[in-house]
Amino acid sequence: MKIYNTQDIRNIALLGGAKSGKTTLAEAMAFEGKAITRMGSVDDKNTASDYRDIETEKQISVTASLLYAEFNDRKINILDTPGTPDFIGEPIGALHAVEAGVVLVNATSGIEVGTEIIWRRAAKLETPILFAVNQLDHEKANFEDTIRQLKESFGPKVTVVQYPVATGAQFDAVVDLVLQKLITFPKDGGPAVLSEIPESERPRADEMYKLLVEASAQGADDLMEKYFETNDLTIDEMRRGIKLGLGNRSVFPVMCVSAKQNKGVARLLEFIGYNVIPPTEGRGLTTKDGNPYTCDPAKPMTAFIFKTAKEPHIGDIAFLKVMGGEIAEGMDIVNTCTGNKERISQLMTAVGKNRVKVDKAVAGDIVLTMKLKDAKFNQTLAAPSESTVFADIVYPEPIFTTAIKAVNATEDEKLGTALNEMHQADPTLRVDYSRELKQLLLSGQGEYHISIAKWILDNQYKIATEFITPKIPYRETITKTAEAMYRHKKQSGGAGQFAEVSLYIEPYEEGMTPQTKYPIRGTETVDLPWGGRLVFNNCIVGGAIDARFMPAILKGVMEKMEEGPLTGSYARDIVVNVFDGKMHPVDSNEMAFKLAGRNAFKEAFKNAGPKILEPVYDTDVNVPTDRMGDVMTDLQGRRAMVMGMESDGAYQTILAKVPLAEMNRYATTLSSLTSGRAAYGMKFAEYAPVPTDLQAELLKAYEASAAQDEE
Numbered sequence: 001m002k003i004y005n006t007q008d009i010r011n012i013a014l015l016g017g018a019k020s021g022k023t024t025l026a027e028a029m030a031f032e033g034k035a036i037t038r039m040g041s042v043d044d045k046n047t048a049s050d051y052r053d054i055e056t057e058k059q060i061s062v063t064a065s066l067l068y069a070e071f072n073d074r075k076i077n078i079l080d081t082p083g084t085p086d087f088i089g090e091p092i093g094a095l096h097a098v099e100a101g102v103v104l105v106n107a108t109s110g111i112e113v114g115t116e117i118i119w120r121r122a123a124k125l126e127t128p129i130l131f132a133v134n135q136l137d138h139e140k141a142n143f144e145d146t147i148r149q150l151k152e153s154f155g156p157k158v159t160v161v162q163y164p165v166a167t168g169a170q171f172d173a174v175v176d177l178v179l180q181k182l183i184t185f186p187k188d189g190g191p192a193v194l195s196e197i198p199e200s201e202r203p204r205a206d207e208m209y210k211l212l213v214e215a216s217a218q219g220a221d222d223l224m225e226k227y228f229e230t231n232d233l234t235i236d237e238m239r240r241g242i243k244l245g246l247g248n249r250s251v252f253p254v255m256c257v258s259a260k261q262n263k264g265v266a267r268l269l270e271f272i273g274y275n276v277i278p279p280t281e282g283r284g285l286t287t288k289d290g291n292p293y294t295c296d297p298a299k300p301m302t303a304f305i306f307k308t309a310k311e312p313h314i315g316d317i318a319f320l321k322v323m324g325g326e327i328a329e330g331m332d333i334v335n336t337c338t339g340n341k342e343r344i345s346q347l348m349t350a351v352g353k354n355r356v357k358v359d360k361a362v363a364g365d366i367v368l369t370m371k372l373k374d375a376k377f378n379q380t381l382a383a384p385s386e387s388t389v390f391a392d393i394v395y396p397e398p399i400f401t402t403a404i405k406a407v408n409a410t411e412d413e414k415l416g417t418a419l420n421e422m423h424q425a426d427p428t429l430r431v432d433y434s435r436e437l438k439q440l441l442l443s444g445q446g447e448y449h450i451s452i453a454k455w456i457l458d459n460q461y462k463i464a465t466e467f468i469t470p471k472i473p474y475r476e477t478i479t480k481t482a483e484a485m486y487r488h489k490k491q492s493g494g495a496g497q498f499a500e501v502s503l504y505i506e507p508y509e510e511g512m513t514p515q516t517k518y519p520i521r522g523t524e525t526v527d528l529p530w531g532g533r534l535v536f537n538n539c540i541v542g543g544a545i546d547a548r549f550m551p552a553i554l555k556g557v558m559e560k561m562e563e564g565p566l567t568g569s570y571a572r573d574i575v576v577n578v579f580d581g582k583m584h585p586v587d588s589n590e591m592a593f594k595l596a597g598r599n600a601f602k603e604a605f606k607n608a609g610p611k612i613l614e615p616v617y618d619t620d621v622n623v624p625t626d627r628m629g630d631v632m633t634d635l636q637g638r639r640a641m642v643m644g645m646e647s648d649g650a651y652q653t654i655l656a657k658v659p660l661a662e663m664n665r666y667a668t669t670l671s672s673l674t675s676g677r678a679a680y681g682m683k684f685a686e687y688a689p690v691p692t693d694l695q696a697e698l699l700k701a702y703e704a705s706a707a708q709d710e711e
């Protein structure tokens with residue numbers, strides 16, 4: 001394949017709602033760009049982009065694919081991303097490798113949630129956006145409605161560049177206001193035909209053109225001035241305004257296509273080639289130390305790994321955006337994140353599943369490389385003299401968690417390895433072993449996300465797995481003071497064991513006044529690894545217990561703190577005052593005092609108004625105003641405490657404190673309450689006592705499971 005210069009490369013990501021037609025458009029673009037000779041279709045499961053087993057099985061995109069088109073002496077790299085909101089990590093990753101996003105909008109169903117989420121990301125990254133209204137051939141297509149919705153959601157900078165003369169079965173021509181031509185698509189395929197705009201379309205075309213001129217003036221200050229003075233621009237000025245406006249996000253042009261019938265796709269490629277900024281003019285990336293880094297072929301070689309994948313027969317694939325210099329086969333480089341030396345053994349460009357070898361790639365290009373020893377997403381490859389490290393792509397926090405285990409316990413290790421590999425391919429899929437809950441936790445962007453992960457485990461890794469509701473990390477504490485004495489005494493044959501401990505426990509509070517009932521002779525404060533504190537006071541008088549036994553008593557108390565007396569959860573926020581005890585000259589030892597300390601603490605705890613605490617999360621739910629009522633009622637059913645409300649256009653944000661135990665499957669419920677139009681986030685806030693009836697339930701459940709363990 002020909003090597004293109006930086007200036008002749010354009011990078012776009014196809015974004016937008018689920019099933020809006022991105023993969024179909026990518027296929028048509030690759031076809032128009034001579035990268036494939038025949039167009040496949042999603043319905044026939046033979047597109048270049050949706051080739052993975054899971055994608056042909058479900059007929060959706062799950063992973064971003066790289067494709068390209070060669071058009072008018074330019075190479076256009078295309079990242080086809082999934083639209084299902086559960087796979088949001090893919091378009092987010094892709095946005096870090098492109099200079100423009102092409103947002104597809106389905107003319108039959110309008111804007112979808114996923115589109116709004118990715119829109120906000122693009123805004124943050126200052127990525128230029130153009131819209132492609134797709135499926136105009138569909139009988140239910142409605143262009144006017146779609147434009148109205150686009151303007152409602154994304155504001156007045158949404159600018160119509162083309163409009164269809166008719167939609168549905170009659171969709172065979174668009175008026176292109178930039179070219180000032182009618183573009184007709186021949187019935188039996190083949191290149192589109194350009195002609196003068198017919199008289200019958202003139203009034204509409206003129207009216208739309210006025211709006212286009214006004215919008216294009218936003219692209220540059222001099223155009224704005226001229227427009228204010230004369231209320232008009234020349235055609236060339238209008239074109240310059242659109243190009244600049246797309247680049248600086250003051251214009252969001254709208255194009256028209258039927259991806260499936262390959263109508264309008266060549267013109268879209270031409271528009272992209274002409275108007276999208278070259279890589280050198282893009283915002284570039286940020287380095288780890290916060291400096292902007294623009295793409296530049298004159299810099300030493302640097303490349304950012306914005307995605308990794310693993311494929312059968314190939315192994316690990318790294319997706320690179322070359323940011324500086326050029327990268328070539330056989331080159332010795334360094335991974336600046338790990339310091340590891342690597343050699344580039346293979347460079348490829350791709351049309352989805354079909355990969356094409358290239359000898360080198362220049363700054364601005366997007367390429368694949370295989371067989372690196374150890375490369376992960378978010379890492380930087382560079383010339384050995386370089387130390388640049390690019391900042392990480394920030395992925396959204398998980399919103400759905402399940403515990404998972406292998407049906408066959410001997411496959412636990414295999415499962416761990418598989419899940420870690422899957423995390424490398426999809427950073428939003430997270431896996432954690434909780435030592436506290438003794439569960440392997442799998443988290444992602446929704447229940448569907450996790451169910452797809454299970455499909456991959458079942459079918460690709462061939463590991464049978466089971467999902468279990470994750471346990472809640474409860475805590476235990478006390479609400480009043482109590483005393484207890486415990487005597488540990490054992491007389492068996494030779495040496496006996498003896499220790500007696502009396503202690504007085506109180507609830508710990510930040511800044512509390514120390515008790516005066518027993519004189520405190522020494523204090524040890526333990527910041528507990530699971531949160532909260534244990535204050536351990538030595539109040540022994542007259543040498544009732546030797547100082548050398550105190551650490552053993554503390555150890556015993558800590559053991560019981562680690563496995564709380566009520567339900568085995570961690571205990572927290574307690575003051576223990578050891579005020580008396582007894583020793584035996586021969587039989588007393590550390591082991592005996594540990595046991596006595598542990599049991600005395602357990603006794604006292606039970607009489608100190610023990611309470612189970614549960615984690616409570618600060619939760620913000622972003623809901624369309626018309627669904628507020630349902631979402632609110634549901635939240636109240638989850639013991640939520642509503643803290644406030646914020647209005648945000650057609651959306652409201654509910655701020656609430658909700659117990660984690662009530663949030664299981666919330667993503668799924670919220671999605672069905674709002675037809676997928678809401679989003680939410682959660683952050684740990686505090687531990688709070690559980691209601692009495694729930695405490696009784698938890699105690700019963702723990703006793704039952706403890707009894708079972710003993711059997």
Ligand SMILES: Nc1nc2c(ncn2[C@@H]2O[C@H](COP(=O)(O)OP(=O)(O)OP(=O)(O)O)[C@@H](O)[C@H]2O)c(=O)[nH]1
Pocket residue numbers: 017018019020021022023024025041042043059060061062081082083084134135136137138257258259260261
């Ligand atoms: N009538 C019509 N159908 C289309 C058009 N483009 C795509 N489709 C159909 O819409 C469905 C979804 O198309 P895809 O290309 O998979 O959509 P997508 O946006 O890639 O979907 P995800 O990646 O899963 O979000 C398929 O059945 C396509 O055949 C179009 O222009 N017209």
Ligand SMILES: [Mg+2]
Pocket residue numbers: 021022023024050060061080081082083
């Ligand atoms: Mg797709």
